[in-house]
């Protein structure tokens with residue numbers, strides 16, 4: 148397992164910022180941590196990377212407990228925090244060598260590793276330029292370079308495209324995709340479309356809790372689908388509900404309760420289900436359009452640029 152968190156919870160003073168965060172990442176690829184501002188993304192990432200000590204729960208990187216063996220675990224992690232930890236009065240070369248030393252990399256391998264990572268991130272031509280004199284997009288690349296310098300298994304990036312202009316964003320996404328060919332990337336964003344563009348899997352966090360965790364495809368079909376929850380005294384077979392015009396999928400939640408996904412107008416589907424119930428003797432007791440926390444969150448995220 149590349150990353151595993153067990154009931155991760157954190158309290159700043161008296162309030163829980165995150166609660167029972169369980170994440171399991173077994174395969175390479177790009178995994179998005181999606182959530183609106185204040186959802187708990189940075190808190191989760193800081194704990195995963197060992198820069199913040201959790202109040203409760205455990206983190207394992209490559210099966211190594213981060214709290215018990217921080218040095219070993221940190222060798223497997225590259226972290227780009229929300230504000231990249233750049234020393235702006237150093238040149239790119241000086242800074243990357245310094246980072247390599249901090250990472251306790253083998254001295255004889257530092258030069259080659261720095262050269263390789265500069266090439267990778269497209270910053271080799273600025274090797275001796277002061278970080279202070281770089282544009283935001285290039286600074287971000289330097290931040291990414293320090294995160295992958297030691298070839299970690301897991302690269303964690305906290306809102307890596309935030310604050311970049313549209314062209315820089317395209318470049319940064321390209322770089323993230325390239326990095327994901329060799330590393331597992333966990334990145335956070337509050338922009339749904341960004342996660343959609345990049346990720347294989349999405350973990351959505353809201354109010355400090357995971358509210359969705361599945362493939363991007365599952366996320367999209369959930370986000371686009373409409374559903375009603377119906378409660379019946381004499382539920383028919385699934386096939387009978389599927390016969391109602393506009394119904395696309397039926398999932399029974401209990402003997403008497405089903406989630407009915409539909410296409411089209413909600414008033415029309417309600418009328419048709421009521422009619423089908425009367426005709427078929429389903430004994431419809433309740434019908435409610437599904438409105439959960441996710442609907443609100445989707446709206447919020449879609450409005451922030453998605």
Ligand SMILES: Nc1ncnc2c1ncn2[C@@H]1O[C@H](COP(=O)(O)OP(=O)(O)OP(=O)(O)O)[C@@H](O)[C@H]1O
Pocket residue numbers: 159160164182183184185186187188189190191337
């Ligand atoms: N140092 C701190 N002290 C007290 N509360 C904090 C601290 N850092 C974060 N919080 C609170 O914890 C909650 C989660 O914050 P966090 O920064 O993890 O969210 P986020 O999803 O990363 O949001 P953003 O995208 O705005 O950074 C928020 O309610 C925030 O106000």
